[in-house]
Amino acid sequence: KAGVTQTPRYLIKTRGQQVTLSCSPISGHRSVSWYQQTPGQGLQFLFEYFSETQRNKGNFPGRFSGRQFSNSRSEMNVSTLELGDSALYLCASRRGGDTGELFFGEGSRLTVL
Amino acid sequence: GQQVMQIPQYQHVQEGEDFTTYCNSSTTLSNIQWYKQRPGGHPVFLIQLVKSGEVKKQKRLTFQFGEAKKNSSLHITATQTTDVGTYFCAGNNNDMRFGAGTRLTVKP
Numbered sequence: 001k002a003g004v005t006q007t008p009r010y011l012i013k014t015r016g017q018q019v020t021l022s023c024s025p026i027s028g029h030r031s032v033s034w035y036q037q038t039p040g041q042g043l044q045f046l047f048e049y050f051s052e053t054q055r056n057k058g059n060f061p062g063r064f065s066g067r068q069f070s071n072s073r074s075e076m077n078v079s080t081l082e083l084g085d086s087a088l089y090l091c092a093s094r095r096g097g098d099t100g101e102l103f104f105g106e107g108s109r110l111t112v113l
Numbered sequence: 114g115q116q117v118m119q120i121p122q123y124q125h126v127q128e129g130e131d132f133t134t135y136c137n138s139s140t141t142l143s144n145i146q147w148y149k150q151r152p153g154g155h156p157v158f159l160i161q162l163v164k165s166g167e168v169k170k171q172k173r174l175t176f177q178f179g180e181a182k183k184n185s186s187l188h189i190t191a192t193q194t195t196d197v198g199t200y201f202c203a204g205n206n207n208d209m210r211f212g213a214g215t216r217l218t219v220k221p
Contacts, residue, residue: 100161
């Protein structure tokens, strides 16, 4: 079955712009989580959505937001981009609940100039 | 909030040597997972530990969950070049928080 699909894979933006990233989870998975990965910082938890509701949120400013649609696809948005937002943004899905393995997509690599 | 600390940050070994990475949580975890990320790839699930004191083995990899369910370790016996990558622990307590990872390099 198809894995987690993230688009776009690469993008370049300038400071002050906004960006929207998309994630299509594995079919049947209702939970989608987003992580920011930067060198030396590991994976920083952004938020988790389950059945269109934000279930948990990490310690990121309000410029980072997300949503989930009825088909479980998810988007995250970053407004007023800063240089420090340059990172690999990873989406992960799992079937549901609060346990079970996470299946990661290939990520969207954002560069902010 | 929940924090997961992982050490060491880097480990360089000679092929055939052993390797261990350690993970500590500031809070008691319901379970802990381990992932491996190859260079240029995305994290891939290795295992989940749930019970206090649990030990699981996958070939040369041994995973342990502490009695207090606040720490965990991954031990690789006789490393091979295929073990290269970054190993992450992820503590689960309402949400999944990852450690910073241990980057393993193996010299042939």
